[in-house]
Amino acid sequence: MKENANLLFVFLFKTPIEGSGYSLAWYILFVFIIAGALLFFAANFAGITSFIERRIAARIQTRVGPNVVGPQGILQWVADGIKLLLKEDLIPDRADQFLFRVAPYFVFSGLFAAFVALPFGYGIVAADLNVGVYYIFAITSLVVVGIIMGGWSSNSKWALFGALRSAAQIISYEIPTALSLIPVIMLTGSLSTQDIIKAQGGLPWDWFVFHSPFTFVCFVVFFISALAEGNRIPFDLPEAESELVSGYNTEYSGFRFLVFPMAEWANLWVIAAMVSLTYLGGWQVPFVSIETLSGSLVLIFLSVAVFVIKTSIVVFIVMQLRWTLPRVRVDQMTQLCWTYLVPFCLVAIVGTMIWMLIFPWETRVALLLRLMMFGIGFAFCFFYVRRIRFNYFNDKTAYENLKKKSPWYPIWRLP
Amino acid sequence: MTPYFNAVATTLYSIFEGMAVTTSYLFRRPSTIQYPNKLEKPLEEQLSDRYRGILQVDTSVCIGCRICEKTCPIDCIAINLEKNKETKERFLTRFDIDISKCMFCGLCSENCSTCAIYHTKFFNGATQNVDELVVRFVDSPIVLYKHRKDSDPKTREKDLSGVIVKQKMVKQRMKKQKTAKQEMPVNKISKHKIKEEIL
Numbered sequence: 001m002k003e004n005a006n007l008l009f010v011f012l013f014k015t016p017i018e019g020s021g022y023s024l025a026w027y028i029l030f031v032f033i034i035a036g037a038l039l040f041f042a043a044n045f046a047g048i049t050s051f052i053e054r055r056i057a058a059r060i061q062t063r064v065g066p067n068v069v070g071p072q073g074i075l076q077w078v079a080d081g082i083k084l085l086l087k088e089d090l091i092p093d094r095a096d097q098f099l100f101r102v103a104p105y106f107v108f109s110g111l112f113a114a115f116v117a118l119p120f121g122y123g124i125v126a127a128d129l130n131v132g133v134y135y136i137f138a139i140t141s142l143v144v145v146g147i148i149m150g151g152w153s154s155n156s157k158w159a160l161f162g163a164l165r166s167a168a169q170i171i172s173y174e175i176p177t178a179l180s181l182i183p184v185i186m187l188t189g190s191l192s193t194q195d196i197i198k199a200q201g202g203l204p205w206d207w208f209v210f211h212s213p214f215t216f217v218c219f220v221v222f223f224i225s226a227l228a229e230g231n232r233i234p235f236d237l238p239e240a241e242s243e244l245v246s247g248y249n250t251e252y253s254g255f256r257f258l259v260f261p262m263a264e265w266a267n268l269w270v271i272a273a274m275v276s277l278t279y280l281g282g283w284q285v286p287f288v289s290i291e292t293l294s295g296s297l298v299l300i301f302l303s304v305a306v307f308v309i310k311t312s313i314v315v316f317i318v319m320q321l322r323w324t325l326p327r328v329r330v331d332q333m334t335q336l337c338w339t340y341l342v343p344f345c346l347v348a349i350v351g352t353m354i355w356m357l358i359f360p361w362e363t364r365v366a367l368l369l370r371l372m373m374f375g376i377g378f379a380f381c382f383f384y385v386r387r388i389r390f391n392y393f394n395d396k397t398a399y400e401n402l403k404k405k406s407p408w409y410p411i412w413r414l415p
Numbered sequence: 416m417t418p419y420f421n422a423v424a425t426t427l428y429s430i431f432e433g434m435a436v437t438t439s440y441l442f443r444r445p446s447t448i449q450y451p452n453k454l455e456k457p458l459e460e461q462l463s464d465r466y467r468g469i470l471q472v473d474t475s476v477c478i479g480c481r482i483c484e485k486t487c488p489i490d491c492i493a494i495n496l497e498k499n500k501e502t503k504e505r506f507l508t509r510f511d512i513d514i515s516k517c518m519f520c521g522l523c524s525e526n527c528s529t530c531a532i533y534h535t536k537f538f539n540g541a542t543q544n545v546d547e548l549v550v551r552f553v554d555s556p557i558v559l560y561k562h563r564k565d566s567d568p569k570t571r572e573k574d575l576s577g578v579i580v581k582q583k584m585v586k587q588r589m590k591k592q593k594t595a596k597q598e599m600p601v602n603k604i605s606k607h608k609i610k611e612e613i614l
């Protein structure tokens with residue numbers, strides 16, 4: 001990033017930065033610019049996703065969703081934000097004033113700091129830390145601190161239950177999350193997010209998911225435990241609205257409340273970006289080597305597009321899971337973690353090690369096996385599409401007889 | 416060991432199937448009727464003919480039997496009848512329905528022997544003032560209908576869109592607005608008093 005700062009300085013003021021006396025001020029300013037850009041992205045992503053999620057959820061439940069504010073309701077999230085900002089910032093009478101006030105900042109900064117190490121494209125990352133993945137795990141744990149603080153200080157039993165559940169959940173799921181990334185780290189030999197992506201390729205069979213059956217298992221485990229870390233359904237126990245009103249944020253209102261859902265939706269990006277960068281090849285563009293990629297600005301933008309598309313697909317799947325699955329019970333949640341995810345992960349790590357020894361990455365056999373794995377994955381997707389078709393046609397005739405019109409109304413046709 | 420792996424397999428497969436079902440819904444027509452903005456055809460056409468909307472009285476076929484008034488469980492209907500002593504003619508001088516009280520049970524219209532009182536498909540009669548919802552169907556005395564052998568009023572074409580009741584409600588609102596200016600101060604005082612009483 002320092003080079004980029006230097007480049008921008010030269011571009012703007014036509015003098016090398018070393019000669020001018022402003023280098024320190026420029027670097028500080030640059031840091032703020034980057035932070036502002038990330039914040040802008042996170043906030044807008046959270047808002048727009050909240051709108052899109054509601055629309056998708058509505059279609060899954062054969063509703064329409066918010067469509068009144070702006071064309072097709074696209075400004076609904078702005079309206080929601082303004083509404084929440086205008087609300088009274090209420091602090092319960094017996095609450096711990098100080099902790100209650102600071103808790104949202106912990107949640108927010110914990111999440112926002114994760115964006116620092118997340119790449120967006122070739123060379124586009126706020127800080128290419130050499131401990132990137134480790135850093136993201138560590139810093140997102142700060143969110144739990146915020147949640148526990150909020151739940152404890154609210155002096156409400158719902159909030160306290162939510163906080164306790166959150167604590168139990170994070171303690172359990174930190175382990176499979178970290179374990180399931182060990183194969184990736186072994187294959188890459190680095191913790192840096194950029195290096196992990198560079199170790200993969202643009203074509204699907206060069207991704208880590210299809211490296212071996214073991215990495216595929218780890219991918220599934222990582223996806224599940226990332227959902228749990230992000231408090232997404234089916235693991236949204238800390239804020240289970242049917243049991244705990246709204247969980248740890250029950251007592252919050254106004255802007256302080258706004259921070260919680262916003263952080264949650266921003267977290268969606270963090271989850272999806274982590275999944276796509278560790279196992280799905282990140283910003284690698286097919287048929288373009290990293291050397292040619294670094295030379296051209298167009299290709300760099302293409303890499304950003306590839307990354308955003310991959311991440312959006314994962315975000316979509318996470319959203320759809322939310323509207324498909326019911327919530328698990330607390331005991332089921334911990335049981336799933338300790339008796340299924342962790343053992344599977346451990347076996348998969350050992351398996352990957354052996355696989356790496358027998359079939360090193362570059363050999364022909366390894367490529368063939370990766371192609372086979374990809375073939376299985378592709379067949380799986382094909383079967384999935386067949387099942388969707390089956391489900392659609394299963395109800396088609398009944399619908400037509402009942403309503404006298406075709407049920408065909410694809411998602412891109414806006415009601 | 417087998418139940419353990421079976422559990423994994425069933426879980427993954429059922430999630431897979433569930434996802435396939437929800438995805439298929441993304442390609443189906445939403446069942447929402449987007450009232451009032453985006454309707455394929457007016458909602459009153461989409462409602463069935465037996466929809467129980469706001470009541471309407473066709474005073475030209477009312478025989479003044481007062482059955483509707485008596486059957487109404489919550490006394491929404493008020494009917495006054497008068498008789499001309501010399502000609503022995505009977506008149507309908509008042510036929511009011513308090514729609515704000517009505518629960519659309521349909522008992523009145525079911526029992527009317529000429530279908531003079533019936534439900535329309537008109538339903539959106541919201542106003543700012545509850546008094547406006549007392550619809551007065553008689554402006555000047557109307558001679559009562561008498562049964563004839565050759566015609567059955569039950570088979571006549573009914574006005575289901577509720578033209579009469581709509582007109583009456585609009586007229587009453589206009590009248591209210593004219594007199595509202597004089598009533599204003601009185602209203603204010605009474606509201607004030609109510610507030611004080613509550614406090």
Ligand code: SF4
Nearest residue numbers: 058063064065066447
């Ligand atoms: S919650 Fe709202 S949208 Fe749902 S049925 Fe009730 S009124 Fe209708």
Ligand code: SF4
Nearest residue numbers: 487517518520521523
């Ligand atoms: S519909 Fe029922 S409540 Fe309404 S006026 Fe008739 S009898 Fe009374």
Ligand code: SF4
Nearest residue numbers: 477478480481483527
């Ligand atoms: S509306 Fe029907 S039931 Fe009522 S008084 Fe007239 S004829 Fe009798």
